[in-house]
Amino acid sequence: MKVYRARHGGFCFGVKRAIRLALEAVRKVKPIYSLGPLIHNRLAVEELKKKGIITVNSIRAIKNKRVIIRSHGINPEVLEQLRKKDFEIVDATCPRVRRAQRFVERLINEGYYVVIIGEEDHPEIKGLLGYAQGRGVIFNEQLRIRHRRIGVVPQTTLDVDHFNYAISRILPNATEVKIYNTICHETVLRIKEAKKLARRCDVMIVVGGKNSANTTRLYEVCKRYKPSYHIESAEEISGEWFKDAESVGITAGASTPKIQVDQVVKRLKLLSV
Ligand code: SF4
Structure with a gap:
């Protein structure tokens, strides 16, 4: 069985930067607290905790007044607090x-x-909505917007197809629509490459946190083409998945550490001999 690995998988620029800043901060004083996980990857967050980067869910839980704001950003009201x-x-x-x-x-x-297009529960979206100061909404299927002038901003990790669809639903409701395309090219590259691999391979493996929006999206894209599996670690792989497969493709979300992908590649190579 041939094993193909996506070139654009694993940590994106924003995640690498957030980890670098957090590590620099704990080198000075330990610990530092992150409001919500610094990255959406359970195993990586456990590793960061050992280094003094601790995840909390409220400001009250921060014991030394040192906080890191994650790559997703934060609601401006929380920042002000x-x-x-x-x-x-x-x-x-x-x-x-x-x-x-x-x-x-x-x-x-x-x-x-x-109108913000993206996942309601995602921290980036909550932050963006905060900047709308009560004059914004998150797009959903049932939404009936009746405003003459509508401004649109998508989540940085949004799938372009969903963006286009949402725009087609928003357009008839306004006389003027101003659109900012804030979809990050790292997302575009990952999705494009995942599609290409999924067309070429018999089975797809997507590595990354189950709580990672962009990893889940990669998985959804892959399964449109071929049987696909979203895993967090190499131990989850089952030989059964590849019974009739001649090739397997591997991709990973923007919050997946390289080591987790390496372990998956290693396991698949062992299975294929
Ligand atoms: S996907 Fe793009 S916008 Fe989002 S954190 Fe990574 S580099 Fe930044």
Whole structure:
């Protein structure tokens, strides 16, 4: 069985940067607290904890007033609370997410009603919605928007097909629509390559956290083409999956450490001899 690995899989620029900033911060003083997991990967978060980067779910749980903001960004009200309470803040918001936040601010200042396209529960979306200051909404199928001027901002990890679909639903509801395309090219590359691999291979393996939105999206894309499996670690692989397969493709989300992908490749190579 041939094993093909996507060239663009694993940590993206924003995740690498967030981890680098967190490690630099704990080198000075330990620990530092992350409001929510620094990256959406359970195994990586456990490793970071050993190094002094601790995940908490509320400001109250932060014991030393040192906090890192994840690559997904944060709601501006929460940021303001941290500032008022004199926290030492390491801002690891990905510059591309920051750009999307600025676009939401700009649209609001220009008088648009903002529609954000993305996952309701995702921290990036919660943050973006905060910048809309109550004059925005998250797109969903049932949404009936009646505003003359609508501004649109997508989640950085959104699938382009879903973006196009959402736009086609928004357009008839306004006389003016201003769209910022904030989909990150790292996402575009990963999805494009995953599609290509899935067309070529008999089985697809997608490596990454089950709580990672972009990994789940890669899995959804792959399974449109071929039998696909979303796994967090190499131990989950079953030989049964490859009974009649001559080739397997491997891709990984933007929050998957390289070592986890290496272990999967190693396991599959062992299975194929
Ligand atoms: S996917 Fe793109 S926007 Fe999102 S964190 Fe990574 S580099 Fe930043």
